[in-house]
Amino acid sequence: MQLRALVGRHCTNLSYFCPSVKNEVNLGDKVFVPYLSGEKIGHAVKSVADKINSDYKGKNPLFLVVLNGAFLFAADLLRSIEVDCEVSFVKFSSYEGISTTGKVKELIGLNESLEGRDVIIVEDIVDTGTTIVQMMADLDQRHTASVKIATLLFKPEAYKKEIKIDYAGLEIPNAFIVGYGLDYNGLGRNLKDIYVIKS
Ligand code: IMP
Ligand code: MG
Numbered sequence: 496m497q498l499r500a501l502v503g504r505h506c507t508n509l510s511y512f513c514p515s516v517k518n519e520v521n522l523g524d525k526v527f528v529p530y531l532s533g534e535k536i537g538h539a540v541k542s543v544a545d546k547i548n549s550d551y552k553g554k555n556p557l558f559l560v561v562l563n564g565a566f567l568f569a570a571d572l573l574r575s576i577e578v579d580c581e582v583s584f585v586k587f588s589s590y591e592g593i594s595t596t597g598k599v600k601e602l603i604g605l606n607e608s609l610e611g612r613d614v615i616i617v618e619d620i621v622d623t624g625t626t627i628v629q630m631m632a633d634l635d636q637r638h639t640a641s642v643k644i645a646t647l648l649f650k651p652e653a654y655k656k657e658i659k660i661d662y663a664g665l666e667i668p669n670a671f672i673v674g675y676g677l678d679y680n681g682l683g684r685n686l687k688d689i690y691v692i693k694s
Contacts, residue, residue, distance in 0.1 A: 520673070520690050522682040527673055527690035531665070536647070536675055536689060539664030540568065543645055544575035546662055547615065555579045556613045558645075559605075561626065562586040563684065564619035567676040568647040568664075572617065583607060587629065602633045609637040619676045620648040621663070624656035631658060647675075648689075 520527045547556070555578070560569040562584050573582060587600040616630055627644060634642050649663035673679045674686030683690070 516688050519693070520683065520686065522673060522679045525679055526693040527679075527683070528693050529688060530672055530691040531667075531675075531689035533675075533687040536664075537571070539647060540571045541575055543647070543662045543664050544572055547572075547645065548575075548577050551578045551580075551613065551615075553578075554613050555581065556615050557609065558582045558615050558617050559630075560584045560617040561619075561630070562604075564676045564678070565617050565647075567684075568619055569617045572645070585630075587626070600629060602630065605633075609634065609639045611638065611640050614639050614642045615662075616642065616644045618644065618646040620650065620672075621646045621660055622650050622653045624654050624658065627658055627660075628656055648672075 516529050516532060518529070558569065558573065558576075558580060560566070560582060563586070569582070573580070583605065585602055585604040588603050614634060616627070616634075618627070621627055621644070631642065643661040644658070645662040646660060647664040649660055649666050650669050651666050652669040654660075671679070671692040672689050673683035673692075674689040676684050677689070678684045679692075
């Protein structure tokens with residue numbers, strides 16, 4: 496999709512309406528332009544929280560936040576969750592072992608039992624779905640009561656897997672974005688708004 500169409504779809508001239516939004520952001524060797532305002536992100540987060548609040552009434556879900564990218568989404572999401580809940584943080588090790596099926600990353604940080612728990616995976620973005628498949632493969636062995644997936648952003652054109660994405664804040668085209676937790680080579684996670692790469 497053309498950048499003009501992509502940007503226009505969500506926020507042409509964002510910086511005009513919202514002066515705190517930068518026109519362009521330089522991160523390393525790449526330039527990014529405004530794509531989703533903090534306000535629009537806030538509405539998407541609230542829509543996910545509303546659905547979870549309604550689906551988990553009377554339950555005590557355990558949110559499993561996938562670091563690093565989901566840290567801001569998780570912080571804002573959890574502030575809008577009104578059912579009793581618990582939170583835990585996991586990460587995929589940067590070490591890549593080799594198995595017969597290819598490269599495997601190990602899920603680290605999970606110290607508690609998930610037996611009988613209603614788990615909600617919290618992701619920043621689901622792209623090809625590889626990460627979600629790895630998460631599910633790990634959780635499959637832990638005797639959970641249920642597992643659902645909540646992601647702020649979802650790229651349906653890139654998604655190659657069968658697993659259902661239960662809660663997606665916004666569907667976006669297949670382009671590289673940064674901000675609100677998402678990074679380019681470690682940079683840009685601190686941006687309040689989301690920016691798309693300028694081609
Ligand atoms: P997947 O395994 O291909 O679904 O990708 C999941 C992970 O890749 C996300 O949790 C992000 O950390 C990262 N990722 C995917 N798309 C983007 C993007 O557009 N910008 C920054 N990171 C991304
Ligand atoms: Mg992630």
